[in-house]
Amino acid sequence: MTSAPLTRTPSAFEITDLxxxxxxxxxxxxPLKGLDLTVPRGQFLCILGPSGQGKSTLLRCMAGLQPATGGRILAEGAEVTGPDANLGMVFQQDAIPMWLRVQDSISFGPRMRRVLVSEWLPRxxxxxxxxxxxxRERAWPKELSGGMRKRVAIxxxxxxxxxILLMDEPFGSLDYFTRANLHETLLELWRETGKTxxxxxxDVDExxxxADRIIVVxxxxxxxxxxLPFGRPRGDDLRMNVEADAIRSRLLEVLQAPARMQS
Structure with a gap:
């Protein structure tokens, strides 16, 4: 008798009463008060939110870096109880090891998981x-610009x-042109791999x-x-799109509401 094949949940995340x-x-x-959220597999979700309203806490919970007081998080059908190799994280700060050259830094994860060299090296x-x-494979981090170090992390x-990739304001400290180039790099890799x-x-315009979808916490x-109803690729002309402008205005209104309530 053969066992039935495993079925995978269609959701990357199912978050209940967090x-x-x-x-x-x-x-x-x-910071989080009974939050519910479902994220379909393969979606590019952007999280916006005023400072102190819970967006970074939510991401850290999704990454298994912050324990919840109540509620439940499932990632690919499994409960999140701590950090996991299936939950990749890119931080705002440069988090690449300063003692590793570029190729050694990029291969660090597979090597720590004892993946065969023949498997990880081509990747x-x-x-x-x-x-x-x-x-730049043999370059040290100190020899790289901030944008290049972010490319190493990605x-x-x-x-x-x-x-699943979880990214906490990864491009916030970069200049406009470096950020725009990294947007294109990230989107190309997302299209290639189909990852969540x-x-x-x-940044509302970012x-x-x-994003496929935006939530405001x-x-x-x-x-x-x-x-979002817009096709891809999206250029700077989105700034002049009437529908995009209406969505931008609504997002800014929601983002500014907590500040108005506190004033």
């Missing part, structure tokens, strides 16, 4: 070329081959350019949720 509190009593802070070389770092997370990407940003819950 609550996170810090402290106790009158000093308690609760690492592919992503080095995909992010435009060919010829190549490293793709080379480790997680199903959850991307936190403060979200409009990258306010007061610890999903305060706004929209699927």
């Amino acid at each position: 609550t996170v509190s810090f402290g106790t009593g009158t000093q308690a802070v609760t 690492v070389r592919h992503f080095i070329e995909a992010v435009g770092l060919q010829g 190549a490293a997370v793709f080379a480790n081959d997680p199903d 990407i959850v991307f936190v940003t403060h 979200a409009l350019k990258l 306010t007061d610890g819950r999903v305060g706004y949720d929209i699927d």
